[in-house]
Amino acid sequence: MALYTPPLNFVSKVVVNSPMTYTNFATWKAANNNLSWTNGLPRPYESIEITNGEPQDPEPGAPNLWAPPTRINPRSYMHHDAVFEMRTSIRGESGNQATYDDSGCLIMDTIAAGSADRFAPINRLGIARWNTLHRDFDVYPFIRALQLDGNASGIVGLQGWPDTLTRPALFQGEHTESYRTLRPTIN
Amino acid sequence: MRTIITLLLPFGVFFHCYAYEIPVGTNTLDVVFESDKLSSNVMNRIVSDIIVCRQAWSNSTVVTFSTGRPGGYINDLNVQVSPYGFLGAKFPQSVVTNSSGKLALFIPAELSTRYIEAFSFTNIHSNVYQQAILFVDRLQSPELANTSQEKVRDLVFSPGVTESQYIASAYEILTDIQRQTYYYPSVLGFWKANDGEAASSHTNLFVLIPQSSKHPHAPHQLFDVMPAIWHDSKWKLWQPGAAEPSGKTEP
Numbered sequence: 318m319a320l321y322t323p324p325l326n327f328v329s330k331v332v333v334n335s336p337m338t339y340t341n342f343a344t345w346k347a348a349n350n351n352l353s354w355t356n357g358l359p360r361p362y363e364s365i366e367i368t369n370g371e372p373q374d375p376e377p378g379a380p381n382l383w384a385p386p387t388r389i390n391p392r393s394y395m396h397h398d399a400v401f402e403m404r405t406s407i408r409g410e411s412g413n414q415a416t417y418d419d420s421g422c423l424i425m426d427t428i429a430a431g432s433a434d435r436f437a438p439i440n441r442l443g444i445a446r447w448n449t450l451h452r453d454f455d456v457y458p459f460i461r462a463l464q465l466d467g468n469a470s471g472i473v474g475l476q477g478w479p480d481t482l483t484r485p486a487l488f489q490g491e492h493t494e495s496y497r498t499l500r501p502t503i504n
Numbered sequence: 505m506r507t508i509i510t511l512l513l514p515f516g517v518f519f520h521c522y523a524y525e526i527p528v529g530t531n532t533l534d535v536v537f538e539s540d541k542l543s544s545n546v547m548n549r550i551v552s553d554i555i556v557c558r559q560a561w562s563n564s565t566v567v568t569f570s571t572g573r574p575g576g577y578i579n580d581l582n583v584q585v586s587p588y589g590f591l592g593a594k595f596p597q598s599v600v601t602n603s604s605g606k607l608a609l610f611i612p613a614e615l616s617t618r619y620i621e622a623f624s625f626t627n628i629h630s631n632v633y634q635q636a637i638l639f640v641d642r643l644q645s646p647e648l649a650n651t652s653q654e655k656v657r658d659l660v661f662s663p664g665v666t667e668s669q670y671i672a673s674a675y676e677i678l679t680d681i682q683r684q685t686y687y688y689p690s691v692l693g694f695w696k697a698n699d700g701e702a703a704s705s706h707t708n709l710f711v712l713i714p715q716s717s718k719h720p721h722a723p724h725q726l727f728d729v730m731p732a733i734w735h736d737s738k739w740k741l742w743q744p745g746a747a748e749p750s751g752k753t754e755p
Contacts, residue, residue, distance in 0.1 A: 407676075440673060440676055440677070441672075441673050442662070442665055442669055442673055444662050444665070444743045444744070445743050445744075446676075446680045447677060447680040447681050447730070447741050447743065448680040448681070448684055448717070449684065449715070449717050449728050450717065452728070453717050453719065
């Protein structure tokens with residue numbers, strides 16, 4: 318009997334998750350299919366200047382749409398390859414995020430790119446907000462999507478505003494793409 | 505949904521039985537303690553914290569008693585998402601039969617010892633402990649919405665934020681605070697920071713306040729904790745300051 322030989326590019330993986338992970342992700346998807354909140358979010362700067370390894374604020378004054386760039390924790394794994402990020406101040410309840418590589422170029426694709434936040438994580442004072450909405454509606458769904466696509470990524474700590482995964486994402490599949498549709502990169 | 509399977513225990517081990525009950529849906533579990541040297545104060549606090557967990561998990565909790573383990577076990581999807589996780593302690597999950605023949609949650613000596621150690625701190629700082637309870641009452645009060653802009657700085661603290669910035673952001677801060685449900689802190693939740701950004705000229709005494717989101721579309725009720733800091737002889741919700749608060753206003 319001849320054995321079936323899969324093509325070399327055939328890759329299979331078995332993903333095992335808690336059923337709650339799928340249920341919670343599906344519930345989130347159903348409740349988040351209206352993207353009108355993304356209308357009018359500021360577009361990011363195409364690049365930022367890096368001087369002596371430090372990012373320079375491209376918008377030090379008016380119109381004050383974006384907070385100054387900050388360096389991303391290299392071990393956060395949330396947006397791999399991204400070295401710097403910028404976030405808008407709150408618009409309504411939402412905000413935009415842009416990520417940049419080590420040369421200051423805007424990252425526009427894959428999960429390394431920034432994504433729009435239904436609930437902006439920082440307030441107008443530039444500090445984390447005193448609620449968990451960003452965590453519950455923007456961060457946890459992303460992590461569930463990664464897990465449903467076969468990534469063994471968990472959160473380091475649960476307190477407040479988690480921004481660190483236990484390990485990098487290796488797979489970008491249908492759930493991650495669903496997430497990116499509902500939390501789009503706006504360039 | 506809750507599923508409870510009554511089980512016959514394979515062995516008859518009886519532990520110290522007191523008049524404590526944990527509500528689990530429409531049922532209750534008794535509570536038994538491995539240690540027989542606990543004060544009523546310690547037992548009260550342990551049971552209170554467990555009830556807070558059950559209260560916050562609410563109806564989303566799925567509880568089963570597995571017959572696969574000697575004595576039974578609470579298999580609860582939310583057990584790992586509880587204030588206990590933040591406090592470096594494990595939520596008690598073992599179920600035994602007490603001397604009355606009822607199912608009872610078993611409190612191991614390891615956990616009660618941690619409470620005894622924590623009490624040595626809250627006994628010394630009884631005022632700040634009581635103030636933490638009152639602070640949670642205030643956060644939960646409908647009167648919170650009437651807090652004046654000038655008084656918002658009595659509720660929150662972040663290094664580097666000026667009085668005028670608190671006033672300018674008062675509405676936003678109050679709105680954020682009111683989006684959470686707060687629960688009384690555990691005696692395990694108090695600590696003094698030895699160093700770092702909090703150990704400044706202000707204070708270094710903290711408490712973790714359990715909380716969960718009120719948002720109706722939250723996929724399921726998650727516990728979290730928010731640290732509060734003892735500052736100006738008051739508890740205030742704490743956030744580490746931005747390295748350089750932007751001070752930017754909403755466009």
